[in-house]
Amino acid sequence: MNKSSFIIGVLTIIFYLLFLLLYLQDVINEFVFVCILFLSLIILLINLIVFRKQRVNKRKITIATFIIFLLFLYEFPLALIYNPPTYLANIYKQPSEVLEGSGIFLVGVSQLNLTEKSKQDVIELLSKQQADVLSVEEVDNKMKYSSKNSQILKWLHLQKEPIKQMGENVNQYLGQEEEFVSSFTKQSDNAGNSAGLGLALSGHIKNGDFQNRLHIAVTGAINENGEVLSIGYMKEKIQIVEKTRIPFMIIPSENAEQAAAIQKELKANVEIFDVAHVNEAIQLIQHLNDIH
Numbered sequence: 001m002n003k004s005s006f007i008i009g010v011l012t013i014i015f016y017l018l019f020l021l022l023y024l025q026d027v028i029n030e031f032v033f034v035c036i037l038f039l040s041l042i043i044l045l046i047n048l049i050v051f052r053k054q055r056v057n058k059r060k061i062t063i064a065t066f067i068i069f070l071l072f073l074y075e076f077p078l079a080l081i082y083n084p085p086t087y088l089a090n091i092y093k094q095p096s097e098v099l100e101g102s103g104i105f106l107v108g109v110s111q112l113n114l115t116e117k118s119k120q121d122v123i124e125l126l127s128k129q130q131a132d133v134l135s136v137e138e139v140d141n142k143m144k145y146s147s148k149n150s151q152i153l154k155w156l157h158l159q160k161e162p163i164k165q166m167g168e169n170v171n172q173y174l175g176q177e178e179e180f181v182s183s184f185t186k187q188s189d190n191a192g193n194s195a196g197l198g199l200a201l202s203g204h205i206k207n208g209d210f211q212n213r214l215h216i217a218v219t220g221a222i223n224e225n226g227e228v229l230s231i232g233y234m235k236e237k238i239q240i241v242e243k244t245r246i247p248f249m250i251i252p253s254e255n256a257e258q259a260a261a262i263q264k265e266l267k268a269n270v271e272i273f274d275v276a277h278v279n280e281a282i283q284l285i286q287h288l289n290d291i292h
Helices: 003-022 031-049 053-081 118-128 139-157 160-175 177-185 195-204 234-244 255-264 278-292
Strands: 087-092 105-106 112-113 133-138 216-217 248-252 271-275
Touching: 003 031, 003 139, 003 255, 003 278, 031 053, 087 118, 105 118, 105 195, 112 118, 118 133, 133 234, 160 177, 160 195, 195 248, 195 278, 216 234, 216 278, 234 248, 234 255, 248 255, 248 278, 255 271, 271 278
Parallel strands: 105 216, 216 248, 248 271
Antiparallel strands: 087 112, 087 133
């Protein structure tokens, strides 16, 4: 590739990035963004026909056309979003023991995608349904774009559903496939990866590695080595634990600073402890059982 062809390629990508930035900043919507790429592709194809006998121009236009074509294919799934949600409502979900009698309560948040025109409309609608709304957030283009990218990776089998990956991580950490883990990941109302730590602790209790007689709320993702990873919706989860009156909560160390600020803001009474590994959580639970 000569210098002029390289410059054409760079300019084409800059053109794409300019409109991508406008989309991510909510200046244009997904339909306009995809249409711009499509119209650009049509214009380039027309120019390719017009200048087909001019070797130099043809090569430059071909490069630009090829790049825009690939980008159009990549971004086209955005145009498939019909009537996209405008708001995401985070709703109270009762913490539950995946292993009855373990005292390990998994903390999750129910979510609803809504197409209401305003945040107030969402709150009024959910109030009529007697839903316990924790928070409502506007769905912006960055959220849609992230969702689209994740979906493409799943189509290409390069990324698994977070809850499925979580189940595999827990089973690998425990060294065997646990039926209660598989059952949890198959439930339609469960999603995400934040139940990993709670499932791993429940597995240890099931296997007789330690005992617990306290009620403890647990949230945190883990990898196959038992390292505890950060999770989202910390504020909503602290709200849920506070509403449920569970006295103790274990969270990832990576969320500790965030949780401390939220606890101060909410004036929550729950005692929050952070851990970086499943073994650290086990030691913490044993200590809490010794002193309470």
